Amino acid sequence: MKKIAVIGTGYVGLVTGVALAEVGHTVTCIDIDEEKVKQLQAGHSPIYEAGLEDMLSKNISNKRLFNTTSYEEGCRNADAIYVAVGTPENADGTADLRFVEAVVRELAEVLQEETVLVTKSTVPVGTNDWMQSLMASLTDVPVHAVSNPEFLKEGTALKDAFNGDRIVIGSDHGPAGELVEEINRPFGIPVYHTDIRSAEMIKYAANAFLATKISYINEIANLCELLGANVEDVADGMGMDPRIGRSFLNAGIGYGGSCFPKDTKALVNMADQAGHNFGILDEVVLVNRKQRLKLFEKAKHRLGSLKGKNIAVLGLSFKPNTDDMREAASLAIIEELILAGATVTAFDPIAMPNAKDILPEAIYYADSSNEALQHADAAFLLTEWDEITSLPLTDIKQLMASPILFDGRNCYDPDEAERIGIEYYSIGRQD
Numbered sequence: 413m414k415k416i417a418v419i420g421t422g423y424v425g426l427v428t429g430v431a432l433a434e435v436g437h438t439v440t441c442i443d444i445d446e447e448k449v450k451q452l453q454a455g456h457s458p459i460y461e462a463g464l465e466d467m468l469s470k471n472i473s474n475k476r477l478f479n480t481t482s483y484e485e486g487c488r489n490a491d492a493i494y495v496a497v498g499t500p501e502n503a504d505g506t507a508d509l510r511f512v513e514a515v516v517r518e519l520a521e522v523l524q525e526e527t528v529l530v531t532k533s534t535v536p537v538g539t540n541d542w543m544q545s546l547m548a549s550l551t552d553v554p555v556h557a558v559s560n561p562e563f564l565k566e567g568t569a570l571k572d573a574f575n576g577d578r579i580v581i582g583s584d585h586g587p588a589g590e591l592v593e594e595i596n597r598p599f600g601i602p603v604y605h606t607d608i609r610s611a612e613m614i615k616y617a618a619n620a621f622l623a624t625k626i627s628y629i630n631e632i633a634n635l636c637e638l639l640g641a642n643v644e645d646v647a648d649g650m651g652m653d654p655r656i657g658r659s660f661l662n663a664g665i666g667y668g669g670s671c672f673p674k675d676t677k678a679l680v681n682m683a684d685q686a687g688h689n690f691g692i693l694d695e696v697v698l699v700n701r702k703q704r705l706k707l708f709e710k711a712k713h714r715l716g717s718l719k720g721k722n723i724a725v726l727g728l729s730f731k732p733n734t735d736d737m738r739e740a741a742s743l744a745i746i747e748e749l750i751l752a753g754a755t756v757t758a759f760d761p762i763a764m765p766n767a768k769d770i771l772p773e774a775i776y777y778a779d780s781s782n783e784a785l786q787h788a789d790a791a792f793l794l795t796e797w798d799e800i801t802s803l804p805l806t807d808i809k810q811l812m813a814s815p816i817l818f819d820g821r822n823c824y825d826p827d828e829a830e831r832i833g834i835e836y837y838s839i840g841r842q843d
């Protein structure tokens with residue numbers, strides 16, 4: 413078993429650190445945020461992710477997982493140093509590599525012996541080479557970069573860490589790549605070896621492809637509405653072809669989260685900088701932006717003015733089972749509702765504390781879906797939490813002042829809604 417340092421305790425870093433400790437490695441997580449490190453040392457996870465807090469505290473008790481703000485302490489005698497800091501979006505859509513650069517500079521100060529730098533962060537193609545040459549300009553200690561992109565999904569991150577489809581290892585230095593394979597062997601996940609730049613590209617190409625699938629089915633949904641077809645049946649029928657597959661063909665209010673919106677734009681920018689026009693991906697981004705407002709437009713069309721209307725919003729996070737509000741479609745929709753003069757009462761099982769930090773103050777929060785629905789003139793279903801989609805339509809009808817439901821995730825059967833007496837609008841179906 414190896415001694416590993418993981419720099420950055422966001423989603424990727426924390427889940428990686430905890431999973432590596434769980435399979436037996438000795439891991440020290442490093443973060444510059446003192447508050448966060450204190451919280452982690454006490455066994456508390458700063459993010460909501462099923463099972464994470466239990467596994468974190470278990471491995472702290474086992475003395476396999478440590479947390480510190482000190483690079484020196486964390487990296488001492490480490491066999492490998494994982495970089496898992498954020499690469500947010502610059503105003504122009506390119507990836508902001510400020511945190512990655514800061515890590516390299518800090519490491520150059522403390523490294524004593526030859527080491528392997530494993531990049532988990534999603535970084536533009538060529539970044540690992542750049543990190544290596546920056547490092548070489550700052551220290552004589554040899555450092556071998558390995559690109560090891562992460563494919564976990566929020567909400568199922570731990571499950572994904574132990575049951576991933578593949579572990580991609582991009583390396584231009586044989587022994588460094590082999591070390592990363594050895595570290596990952598206990599997971600029993602297929603390993604795919606390639607060069608550094610291809611590994612970096614795999615991550616962007618995969619995310620952009622999934623985003624493309626979503627925008628594609630959303631456009632098919634928009635067309636289904638106009639031509640009298642049902643997008644759910646279309647997706648089922650398409651998905652039976654194994655070359656297409658049914659997953660990521662759920663039409664709705666567009667993709668959100670911390671990855672697809674940022675990574676698609678970063679890839680478009682990478683192409684631009686390389687002198688290549690990646691028009692298809694430009695369209696994917698544009699379709700997604702427009703798709704977010706489709707449901708709001710349906711409401712405006714049906715209700716006319718929204719001024720003074722009580723609107724219930726069910727679900728805020730960008731997808732279920734996470735408290736993450738980054739790029740959630742709910743943000744754009746609520747902004748439009750408020751601008752149109754509606755009174756919004758929102759409920760989300762987990763994301764409300766995070767939502768309160770971002771959403772306008774003029775919003776009410778309810779303690780349950782039922783409370784949000786009470787006396788509402790219309791409701792928007794924006795995130796398909798089990799807790800929300802298991803609400804019986806009969807209850808929804810009873811609670812609302814006028815039972816009009818705008819469903820951004822196609823959670824209910826339009827025929828059943830009609831039978832129960834709910835005016836129901838969804839995406840890509842004949843409601």
Ligand code: UGA
Pocket residue numbers: 534562563564565566567619622626659660661662663664665666667668669670671672730731
């Ligand atoms: C995504 C990828 O799925 C992961 O493989 C990747 O590791 C991760 O980004 C990352 O780069 O770190 P994540 O952002 O957690 O994971 O969320 P997804 O489950 O992919 O969902 C993204 C968005 O697409 C959500 O807003 C979801 O509601 C939407 N979506 C997804 C649809 O609208 N339709 C679908 O059929 C599937």
